[in-house]
Amino acid sequence: MRKLGPQTKQHAEEKPSRLVAWLPVFLAVIATMSWAGNITLAKLVNATIPPMGLSFWRWTVAAVVLFPFVYNPMRAQWPLLKQHLGLVLVLALLGVAGYNSLVYIALENTLSTNVVILQSTSPLMILLVQFLLLGHTTTLKQTIAIAISAIGVLLIITKGQLISDFSIGQSELIALFAILVWATYCVLVQRLPEALKGLPILGYTVYIGTAMIFPVYLAESVFIQTMPVSFNSVAISLYTGIFASGIAFFCWNSAVMKMGAAQTGQFMHLIPVFGIIFSMLLLGERMAGYHYVGITFIVLGLFIAHLPSRKQQLSSPR
Incomplete structure (x- = not known):
């Protein structure tokens, strides 16, 4: 049996470590891809599937998928929940009931492209909310x-008519307001105790949040449109509930644990x-043309927001 030389051994050890180093990057990409797919698929089926119906069944599926993972942590922190x-x-209203429902409503009469481009303003919207609220x-x-x-x-949002025919x-x-709602959630969630x-x-x-959506979903079903039982409705509910909620969250949080919040946050783009x-x-x-501009x-x-300040440049190691 041929023995491995020192260089071959080192190369064999480096290969798995490189794969481990790239794993959080891969997980962050999977999460953002799932969230982008959520918006595109919601637009694809919005002619037949009402927004609140999709929102309610998305989170109902997510609640079932997440139950084995969240039950014990929720039970352990029950006394702390009562204090806060x-x-x-407010966080349930903003992050679960509000944000996704507003995105689905916006998609009824605008391009999916518009919604995903506006998503990229999230980091700057967070800065604005921090100024206004805190x-x-x-x-x-x-x-x-x-x-x-x-x-x-x-x-x-003006479809390029910023000066003429404004x-x-x-x-x-509505899509922009949804991003404001999400930014507010991101700011307020930091006020929770670590536990x-x-x-x-x-x-x-x-x-x-799912309980909050339920009465609105019932009203939509009675007065506007009933959620159909079809292949499309079941498939989109399973995708958004399992991938865009359960798996995407698991991948994103695993990436945050490995790379840190700041570095992982860049993948939102x-x-x-x-x-x-x-x-x-x-x-x-x-x-x-107006999309590109x-x-x-x-x-x-x-880019300007992420430029290091002069103080940071002077203090950084050379």
Whole structure:
């Protein structure tokens, strides 16, 4: 039997370590791809499946899938939940009942492409919410970044008519409000005690949020449109509940544990990339000139926001 030399041994050991190093990147990509697919598929079926019906059954499936993982952490933190019940109710309303339902409503009368591009403003929207709710002062650099990205957002929600024939699309405004709701959730969730974060708050918000959606879903079924029982409705409910909720969350949180929140957060910018590709392949959507110009302004704003300050440059090792 041929013995492995020192160099061959080292090479054999390096291979698995490289795979382990790339695993969190792969997990973050899977999560963002699942979330982009959620938006595209919701647009694909929105002619036959009502938004609140999809929202309710998505989270109902997610509640079943997540139960084995969240039950014990939820039970352990029950006394802590009672102390922070008001905040948890607000988080369930924003993160589960509000955000996804608003996105599904917006998709009824706008392009999937518009919604996924507007998603890329999330980091800057969080800065804005921190300023409005918590009084966190924004730097001149952050203010400039928000202003530049706002031009890109306006180009998209006005369909390029920023100067002439100025009119704002209602569905695009709903999509933008949904992102504001999500940003508010992201800011407020940081106010939870550490013991409630992670699996406990996921479980509580999913179950409470699903209960909040239920009466609205019933009203939609009675007065507007009933959720059909069909292959499409079952398939989309399973996809959004299992992949866009359960698996995506598991992958994202595993990536955060390995890479940290800041580094993993950068992968959120893949949602528009995957979303545009899926929209072109599955929906036949095409990007107009104003999309490209709007993306340029949004990306430029994000780039400026992430530029290291002079103080950071001076303190960084050379």
